[in-house]
Each structure stands twice: as C-alpha cells, then as structure tokens.
Amino acid sequence: MNTVEDDTGKRYLLLKRSDSASLVRDPETGNECYIRNDRLEAVDEGSPLEMAARSVGDPVLTLVTTVHDEETLGLLLELSERGPLGVRTLLDAYDCCESDLHGRLTVLSAAGLLEETEIVGERGYRVTEDCETALETIRSRTESGPETARGDS
Structure with missing residues (x-):
C-alpha cells in the first residue's frame, strides 16, 4: 500500500x-x-x-504511543478521577518507587499528557485537556462494549 x-x-x-x-x-x-x-x-x-x-485523533494517538503499561495508564486515570495530586501523595498512595514515578511523570509531561502544578505549596501533577479527551474517548469505547466500539452494533 x-x-x-x-x-x-x-x-x-x-x-x-x-x-x-x-x-x-x-x-x-x-x-x-x-x-x-x-x-x-x-x-x-x-x-x-x-x-x-493518523485516523485516530491526536490526543488518543499520543496516549496509546506513550503509555506502555497498565501502571502508567492507571496513574493517568487516577489523576483524572482524583484531580491534581502532589508528588508525596502519589508516592504514599500508590506504593511507587520514587525513581519509577519520576520517570513516568517526566515521560507523560514531555508527551503533553500531564502538567506540573502546585498542591498546598508542593509540586504536583494534573492531566492536560488533551489527556482528558483521550481518556474520555477510551472510556466511552470500553463502556459501550466491544461490539459498539468496533462499529458492529
């Protein structure tokens, strides 16, 4: 082709x-x-x-080409659901190794899926608008079932 x-x-x-x-x-x-x-x-x-x-929208394409494991996807979903979270909260709540978390946050920020913010005077992160759009897209596809997601309704 x-x-x-x-x-x-x-x-x-x-x-x-x-x-x-x-x-x-x-x-x-x-x-x-x-x-x-x-x-x-x-x-x-x-x-x-x-x-x-490229037929997939840019936010979803960025998400699927950047997120390579379930833990990273889970991190984005948690930040989307719970709102901006401080780094200490992320370390405590999700039993992450500090260097692994830092690596994930760096990659996701560089891809435009996360942005740094301040939470109670400390560094934190929140999902970007593009990330939220991508997460909403994959949530709506999976919630509607595989038949509808493929267009076989």
Whole structure:
C-alpha cells in the first residue's frame, strides 16, 4: 500500500491501480472509492501504516504511543478521577518507587499528557485537556462494549 494525494490535497491509501483509475481508502473514514489516476499523485510521507494510525485523533494517538503499561495508564486515570495530586501523595498512595514515578511523570509531561502544578505549596501533577479527551474517548469505547466500539452494533 502506498500513500497518494488527490488534486485537492486529500490523502488516501492506494489499494489498487488500473489504467484509468485507482481504488483508494480514506484513512479517516475507511470509505473506499475510485479516483481517476490523473487526479492522484504519490506522496512520500511515512509508511501507509503510519498514515492509517493518523485516523485516530491526536490526543488518543499520543496516549496509546506513550503509555506502555497498565501502571502508567492507571496513574493517568487516577489523576483524572482524583484531580491534581502532589508528588508525596502519589508516592504514599500508590506504593511507587520514587525513581519509577519520576520517570513516568517526566515521560507523560514531555508527551503533553500531564502538567506540573502546585498542591498546598508542593509540586504536583494534573492531566492536560488533551489527556482528558483521550481518556474520555477510551472510556466511552470500553463502556459501550466491544461490539459498539468496533462499529458492529
């Protein structure tokens, strides 16, 4: 599969090419259609799999590419549910090693999922708006069940 762009700048995944038209898929909607070849141009922008991944909204894409284990996801969910928390509270409440917690907080902050704040005169963290958007998206998908999440309703 290759990435192509039509004459309006819209990008597609090329599925099949014939003499006069090509079958393409819109990575955002999944819709497939034929477009005349003279309206398409090859694009060299990463792999087709990377382009397909871009159909997921930026906040969710950042979340799934940054969070690699259940504890880190749990940390974000707890901060989302309980509001901003101080570092001491995080260390005490979740039995975390200080260096592990610091590493997680640093990675999540660098990705734009957490931001530093002050809690009762001490350093703390809260989820960002983008993180909250991503968490709401995955919560609504899992709460509605796997059939609905896949669109098989």
